[in-house]
Amino acid sequence: MTNGKNNDLLLVNIGSTEKFPINFQELEQAAKEKLTTGPFGYIRSSAGGEETYRKNIEAFPKYSIVPRFLNDVSTLNTEVTIFGRTYPHPLFIAPVGVNKIAHEDGEIAVAKAAAKYDFPYIQSTVSSYSIEEIAAATEGSSKWFQLYWSQNKEIAFSMVKRADQAGYEAIVLTVDTVMLGWREEDVRNQFSPLKRGFAKGNYASDPVFMSALPDHEEETIISSIVENIYHPSLNWDNIAELKERTTLPILIKGILHPEDAKLAIEKGIDGIIVSNHGGRQLDGVIASIDALPAIVEAVNGKIPVLFDSGIRRGSDAVKALALGATAVCIGRPFVWGLAADGQAGVERVLENFLQETKVSISLSGVSNLSQLRNLKIVRN
């Protein structure tokens, strides 16, 4: 693939009369103008004093790229192979639930934009639309399913089976959200997307979930989601059970300690996502990018190590990839694009992300991801 495209895109953007926010701050501002206080606060905020949220962002400038020159960067191959499947670039859509709080088209708009730009889409358990609705809207594109365990574990297994039947290619079990984090903004705004019914896409369509209810009233559905979603007893035995119930590759999302990464490998897990949930769970934890190098070292290439939390632009993605991430997941930036302008807004965000990532890789002096992994990064 040639590299001229990056400059073309920059010129198109500069020549455009259409105004669309280009960086994260502008995107957040555009979303704020569209949303009411509850939904905006839910998406923006994090747990506790938001120390970890700030750390996630402030940690990136501590890592500096040391580029090489005169390497002929006229071609660029950003392909990455994960579980035997080759993706054109290493950028994924992080699982984000309750998308209808940002835009009526919710996850459908995001998954369609993701399909257009070849970002594998990780669908959340707590989506506003169901697995089957998203699969029907985006036939043929790569999709993974993010699983929240259920108190009634047969519900979790049922969702995994549905994802498999709909052609999803992997299961991402999130382990940092066995109960909700302490989120003061939501208390202040008295806003719970669960209680307002924005999380029911996959539940109201699930035969195991629905058949366990005494009736199918909205209130009954919502209170049963709330009962099922918190699962503090989750442990490694459950991982073994999940492995017995699916042949899909399983990743664990929320790993921050190298020992947990090693345990995951021992227990037969196929991949991990280094993440602190965007600072939304335990406040005070290590910045995700600071946790990455030791985990990459502990994993030693045995399984893919994906990364999220704090990625705001292409050069952040380049740093995470150079520090050893196999691929990087985009979170809040696409949600702000969705709030600002539905599918078109997500498309603009993804297009800019992809182009900035590509131009940043080339300007680092490398032509593919394995060279990028050997790029020098210094921590100042």
Ligand SMILES: Cc1cc2nc3c(=O)[nH]c(=O)nc-3n(C[C@H](O)[C@H](O)[C@H](O)COP(=O)(O)O)c2cc1C
């Ligand atoms: C509004 C919102 C909802 C989220 N819902 C989920 C979810 O359902 N499942 C999950 O594993 N992570 C969820 N996350 C966490 C993201 O997958 C990701 O870890 C986080 O957004 C990364 O931080 P960043 O957006 O600041 O980069 C959510 C994040 C946000 C902002």
Ligand SMILES: O=C(O)C(=O)c1ccccc1
């Ligand atoms: O808000 C979140 O971060 C999240 O993961 C979640 C959990 C339960 C319901 C909706 C979203």
